[in-house]
Amino acid sequence: xxxxxxxxxxxxxxxxxxxxxxxxxxxxxxxxxxxxxxxxxxxxxxxxxxxxxxxxxxxxxxxxxxxxxxxxxxxxxxxxxxxxxxxxxxxxxxxxxxxxxxxxxxxxxxxxxxxxxxxxxxxxxxxxxxxxxxxxxxxxxxxxxxxxxxxxxxxxxxxxxxxxxxxxxxxxxxxxxxxxxxxxxxxxxxxxxxxxxxxxxxxxxxxxxxxxxxxxxxxxxxxxxxxxxxxxxxxxxxxxxxxxxxxxxxxxxxxxxxxxxxxxxxxxxxxxxxxxxxxxxxxxxxxxxxxxxxxxxxxxxxxxxxxxxxxxxxxxxxxxxxxxxxxxxxxxxxxxxxxxxxxxxxxxxxxxxxxxxxxxxxxxxxxxxxxxxxxxxxxxxxxxxxxxxxxxxxxxxxxxxxxxxxxxxxxxxxxxxxxxxxxxxxxxxxxxxxxxxxxxxxxxxxxxxxxxxxxxxxxxxxxxxxxxxxxxxxxxxxxxxxxxxxxxxxxxxxxxxxxxxxxxxxxxxxxxxxxxxxxxxxxxxxxxxxxxxxxxxxxxxxxxxxxxxxxxxxxxxxxxxxxxxxxxxxxxxxxxxxxxxxxxxxxxxxxxxxxxxxxxxxxxxxxxxxxxxxxxxxxxxxxxxxxxxxxxxxxxx
Amino acid sequence: xxxxxxxxxxxxxxxxxxxxxxxxxxxxxxxxxxxxxxxxxxxxxxxxxxxxxxxxxxxxxxxxxxxxxxxxxxxxxxxxxxxxxxxxxxxxxxxxxxxxxxxxxxxxxxxxxxxxxxxxxxxxxxxxxxxxxxxxxxxxxxxxxxxxxxxxxxxxxxxxxxxxxxxxxxxxxxxxxxxxxxxxxxxxxxxxxxxxxxxxxxxxx
Numbered sequence: 001x002x003x004x005x006x007x008x009x010x011x012x013x014x015x016x017x018x019x020x021x022x023x024x025x026x027x028x029x030x031x032x033x034x035x036x037x038x039x040x041x042x043x044x045x046x047x048x049x050x051x052x053x054x055x056x057x058x059x060x061x062x063x064x065x066x067x068x069x070x071x072x073x074x075x076x077x078x079x080x081x082x083x084x085x086x087x088x089x090x091x092x093x094x095x096x097x098x099x100x101x102x103x104x105x106x107x108x109x110x111x112x113x114x115x116x117x118x119x120x121x122x123x124x125x126x127x128x129x130x131x132x133x134x135x136x137x138x139x140x141x142x143x144x145x146x147x148x149x150x151x152x153x154x155x156x157x158x159x160x161x162x163x164x165x166x167x168x169x170x171x172x173x174x175x176x177x178x179x180x181x182x183x184x185x186x187x188x189x190x191x192x193x194x195x196x197x198x199x200x201x202x203x204x205x206x207x208x209x210x211x212x213x214x215x216x217x218x219x220x221x222x223x224x225x226x227x228x229x230x231x232x233x234x235x236x237x238x239x240x241x242x243x244x245x246x247x248x249x250x251x252x253x254x255x256x257x258x259x260x261x262x263x264x265x266x267x268x269x270x271x272x273x274x275x276x277x278x279x280x281x282x283x284x285x286x287x288x289x290x291x292x293x294x295x296x297x298x299x300x301x302x303x304x305x306x307x308x309x310x311x312x313x314x315x316x317x318x319x320x321x322x323x324x325x326x327x328x329x330x331x332x333x334x335x336x337x338x339x340x341x342x343x344x345x346x347x348x349x350x351x352x353x354x355x356x357x358x359x360x361x362x363x364x365x366x367x368x369x370x371x372x373x374x375x376x377x378x379x380x381x382x383x384x385x386x387x388x389x390x391x392x393x394x395x396x397x398x399x400x401x402x403x404x405x406x407x408x409x410x411x412x413x414x415x416x417x418x419x420x421x422x423x424x425x426x427x428x429x430x431x432x433x434x435x436x437x438x439x440x441x442x443x444x445x446x447x448x449x450x451x452x453x454x455x456x457x458x459x460x461x462x463x464x465x466x467x468x469x470x471x472x473x474x475x476x477x478x479x480x481x482x483x484x485x486x487x488x489x490x491x492x493x494x495x496x497x498x499x500x501x502x503x504x505x506x507x508x509x510x511x512x513x514x515x516x517x518x519x520x521x522x523x524x525x526x527x528x529x530x531x532x533x534x535x536x537x538x539x540x541x542x543x544x545x546x547x548x549x550x551x552x553x554x555x556x557x558x559x560x561x562x563x564x565x566x567x568x569x570x571x572x573x574x575x576x577x578x579x580x581x582x583x584x585x586x587x588x589x590x591x592x593x594x595x596x597x598x599x600x601x602x603x604x605x606x607x608x609x610x611x612x613x614x615x616x617x618x619x620x621x622x623x624x625x626x627x628x629x630x631x632x633x634x635x636x637x
Numbered sequence: 638x639x640x641x642x643x644x645x646x647x648x649x650x651x652x653x654x655x656x657x658x659x660x661x662x663x664x665x666x667x668x669x670x671x672x673x674x675x676x677x678x679x680x681x682x683x684x685x686x687x688x689x690x691x692x693x694x695x696x697x698x699x700x701x702x703x704x705x706x707x708x709x710x711x712x713x714x715x716x717x718x719x720x721x722x723x724x725x726x727x728x729x730x731x732x733x734x735x736x737x738x739x740x741x742x743x744x745x746x747x748x749x750x751x752x753x754x755x756x757x758x759x760x761x762x763x764x765x766x767x768x769x770x771x772x773x774x775x776x777x778x779x780x781x782x783x784x785x786x787x788x789x790x791x792x793x794x795x796x797x798x799x800x801x802x803x804x805x806x807x808x809x810x811x812x813x814x815x816x817x818x819x820x821x822x823x824x825x826x827x828x829x830x831x832x833x834x835x836x837x838x839x840x841x842x
Contacts, residue, residue: 304795321792326691326713479792479799481692482772486739489797490764510763517735520708520728521694 006281009289010167013158020159029066029107030086032147036073036230037265038387039080043097044070047081050100058108069150072234073226075143075388076134079118084129084147091129092116134385137403139366139374139392142350146234151269154276157237163282165356166241169248170290175205178249182352184360186372191217191308191345192420192449193525194371194438200342204250204332207340212252215336215343216243217313218259218266221305222421223472225452227376228346230388232259233266235350236273240283240296242349245356247294250342254295258313261300270298305476309524310335310343312478323478324524345450347376367393371437375448381417381455382409391436398432401455412457415556416540420449422469422476423529425536426462445536447529461558462541463548467495469533477526484527487518491534500561503549511538553624560604563623569594571618578608578619594618652720667711667722668696678711678724679733679749681824682774687783689713690775694736695749699726708732730757738762744770744825770827771801777819777828789813801828 007013024030033039033047051068060066074082079093085107092103095116106113117125118132126132129147149156157163169178183198204212216239220228232239243255259267274296277283285293299317306312307322314336316322335341351373355363364372371393377400380386384406391400397417401407408414416426419436425446427434434440438448456465474488491514494507515531522528538545547553554562567578567587572594579587579595586602589595597608597619612619648663654671661670666689671678681693689712698711701721708728723729734757740750741762754760773792778801781790787809793802804810820828 306795326689326710328709328714474797477796479773479794479796480690480775482694482739482743483736485773485797485799486743486767489767490739490742492797493765506763513735517732517739521697521732521736523691523694523710 005279007288008281010171013163013167013288017158017161017164020155024067024159027065027067030148031066031068031107032071032084032086033069034072034074034080034082035070035151035265036077036080036234037226038073038077039082040265042081042094044081046097047083047095047100050097051104054101054104058104069148069156070152071149072146072151073143073230073388074129074147075138075140075230075390076132076385077387078385086148088112089128089130091118091127091132093118133406134387134389134404137399138390140390141354141366141374142231142235142238142347142376143388143390145238146230149235151234151236152272154237154273154280157235161357162237162353163241165353166244166248166282167288169245169356170288170292175249175251178245178356179205181360182249182355185355185363186360186367186370187348187351187355187363188371188438189345190347190351190375190450192423192447194448197344197348200332200344201246201249203330204252204340204342207333209334209339211254211339212250213336213339213341214243214247214250214252214255215313215317215341216255216257216259216346216349217308217310217343218257218263218346219301219304219308219313220260220263220346220450221308221476222450222452224380224454225378225421225450227378227388227451229263229266230376231350232346233263233269236270237277238350238353239346240273240277242352243296244283244287244294245352246342246344246349248292250340252342253293254297256297256299256317256336258299258301258307258317261303267298267300274298304478305472306478306524306526309526312524313343314341321478323480324526326523347451368435368437370439375436375451377451377453379405379453379455381453382412382457382460383407383455384409393437394435396433396435397427400436400453401432405455408455408457410457412459414455415458415460416456416462416465418446418454418456418465418469418533419452420447420529420532421452422472423447423526423532424449424452425532426456426465426540427536428540445539446532459556459558461554461556462537462544463495463498463554464556464558466533466537467492467499470495470530473526473530477530478524481521481523481527483517483521484523484530487514487522487527488530490514498545498548499554499559501548501552501559503545505549507549508538508542508545551624555623557621557623563604563621564599565597565602565604565606565608566620566622567595567597568618568620571616573616573618575613575616577611577613581607581611583607650716650718652716652718652722654722655724661716663716665716667698667700667709667714667716667720670716671711671722671724676724679753680712681747681749681772682776683712684776684780684822687776687779690779693772693774695733695753697729697732699723699729733757734759739764740772743767744772744827746770746826747824749824769800770825772825773799773801774824775801776822776824777801780819780822785812785816785818787812787816790819 033044081095083092083095090112103113114125129135179198179201187197188194218228218232301307304322307316309324310331311327312322312324331341367373374390374392376390379389389404416428418426431444441448477484479485497503511534515534518527518531547555557563574592584601584603586598587595609619649660650663651660657674659674679695681695682690691710691713696711697708699706700709737753742764778790781787789807789809791804
């Protein structure tokens with residue numbers, strides 16, 4: 001790129017988009033290879049180089065005849081790496097490097113490689129992505145843009161009408177009109193709080209002090225969640241455009257992107273995007289000849305979950321330890337360096353250009369009355385189809401898990417779904433028809449959060465699950481205020497006690513009292529939402545707690561202190577495989593005779609169960625061990 | 638929303654604390670206002686000389702604003718016109734009682750904690766005793782930084798592993814012997830002994 005590439009006016013931008021579109025249309029073939037975090041782990045980079053090699057081998061010289069794009073996450077990570085061949089929209093799953101020559105030669109002839117297509121329940125192949133059940137029930141207004149965009153190439157974004165919303169705003173709309181439009185759309189913050197974006201912008205705009213700052217919160221720290229990563233990595237320009245529209249609306253000329261250091265590809269793509277936008281004159285002084293100037297700085301986080309909290313984030317950018325501060329004066333009035341600061345989540349900003357382009361009414365047409373638009377969830381856990389899903393607000397959890405997710409893995413029984421990351425709660429089977437929106441989830445004791453969704457089957461122990469998330473929060477708490485630090489510490493003691501079978505009758509009351517304390521008295525949202533997991537598991541799965549406390553039983557057979565491994569004498573053929581595999585030599589027995597496990601030595605690692613041949617399946621987990629070493633409780637598992 | 642905490646003309650504002658009316662300067666906190674009319678709100682991490690920290694949560698009070706009530710830390714909440722404050726509402730008392738029980742497991746010897754424990758008739762804590770007496774109020778750290786400008790004490794770690802540490806490498810550590818002002822601030826009295834421990838390598842030299 002040269003300096004001549006600078007886009008100086010709205011007309012230039014449109015001309016450029018048109019030219020790029022023509023170039024793209026004239027191409028015979030286009031490959032979109034998913035380069036999202038999931039597919040990259042499956043070596044999708046190799047596919048890219050393999051296709052380039054094929055182009056070389058086939059002596060295709062005209063550079064533009066075949067376009068190869070490395071795109072952002074397509075969502076269906078379970079089936080990666082994903083390759084889509086245009087113009088016919090043929091969608092291939094689980095593509096390996098060895099498949100590429102065949103895919104390539106058939107694509108040249110306009111044919112399809114059937115074995116790489118998606119097969120439905122009856123085994124019929126499906127060609128187009130949009131016909132596959134996983135995608136069919138989604139509403140992908142944000143994620144679908146990824147498919148035709150090489151995340152490292154600004155031209156692809158401009159071709160699809162990118163930066164035209166910014167141009168529209170700069171040319172036709174006053175800041176107040178922009179805020180009014182966003183307010184009308186009903187967009188609520190996607191980071192978890194669900195605060196109306198338009199109102200936040202208005203408060204920042206009305207704050208008297210200057211200069212004002214605008215920040216993208218990309219400190220996505222929930223375990224198993226990667227919505228923001230998916231957007232920022234796959235389509236960074238959409239976030240930058242939204243950020244600039246926001247900056248124009250609140251009257252800011254300086255923006256920050258606070259991004260996790262643990263996302264190196266995101267940081268790389270983001271920096272490339274900013275550099276390219278700067279070269280095109282879309283960031284800098286006098287953008288598109290409008291007189292509006294804006295600059296962006298990328299701030300890499302230092303690995304702290306609590307820094308995603310707005311006041312902690314601004315403190316972290318200032319260079320101090322990321323600790324939440326007292327927020328009785330809002331960040332939008334006094335935030336970064338004591339100046340009015342507007343802070344929104346990645347997904348919130350990505351929605352802005354779409355709202356400006358299609359209008360607030362279009363956005364309102366999706367979702368429910370109080371929660372408009374779509375929401376991206378990261379569907380993980382014991383569900384058949386895992387990945388990023390984008391659904392209209394108000395869809396039921398059952399639809400997400402069964403229609404999009406395809407149901408529970410290995411056809412086990414559903415137990416609970418945890419929404420909203422570690423700060424959220426669990427939702428049981430009886431509430432599965434709950435519409436997913438900000439208010440309904442809160443009513444059920446959980447929260448929308450940033451969009452993590454962990455599905456759990458019958459093998460998950462709810463006490464164990466609650467302990468896991470509390471441990472995470474205790475490690476990630478900043479440790480500033482007493483209820484959060486000491487409360488979480490005491491809660492962990494109680495949970496450890498219960499999981500060891502040493503739980504006391506008063507423990508459940510203690511947990512409730514502590515939960516109340518954390519919820520009411522903590523300084524920031526990490527503390528006030530931490531009890532969600534405790535309270536929801538207590539509310540919906542109290543019998544599991546009671547089984548642990550009163551009967552020393554873990555119904556899901558997960559808490560290692562409460563289970564015993566036993567070999568069924570009638571089933572064991574004495575093959576000796578488990579004897580060899582046991583790391584502590586706890587299994588004894590002669591060849592061809594039933595073996596036994598010495599429970600004193602056994603460390604309950606579970607290796608023997610995995611090793612026992614399926615035809616015997618002689619080893620079982622039993623729970624209900626009472627102190628004398630007698631097995632009580634279930635006779636059969 | 639209160640837009641400013643600018644104290645240019647120090648406007649006067651009226652509020653009610655525990656049914657007592659009071660007129661104070663704009664920008665004052667609820668705690669300051671309460672002090673003026675002799676209402677005692679318990680605190681541990683508050684000191685007039687330094688900025689409010691909001692960590693001990695003992696000073697929580699219930700405020701009523703536009704018909705909605707909310708629990709806030711009075712040491713930092715700026716008083717507003719027409720605010721109704723209750724320092725001992727049932728909600729606040731419940732929180733404080735649980736909080737005191739948590740403190741009893743952490744540091745039972747502070748006079749304020751003792752007094753509150755008597756008030757709530759708490760003789761023992763249901764929680765597991767901690768071996769570390771420090772309550773991480775941060776008074777020493779903040780006093781050293783804000784009042785003395787030394788930064789010889791700091792926080793290390795986070796979450797449940799957080800602790801207060803001396804920074805013997807700090808170029809200001811040599812002033813500690815002469816200053817010692819932080820010693821009297823510590824609400825637990827653990828701090829001076831920590832100081833002794835931190836000095837052992839120095840003494841050995």
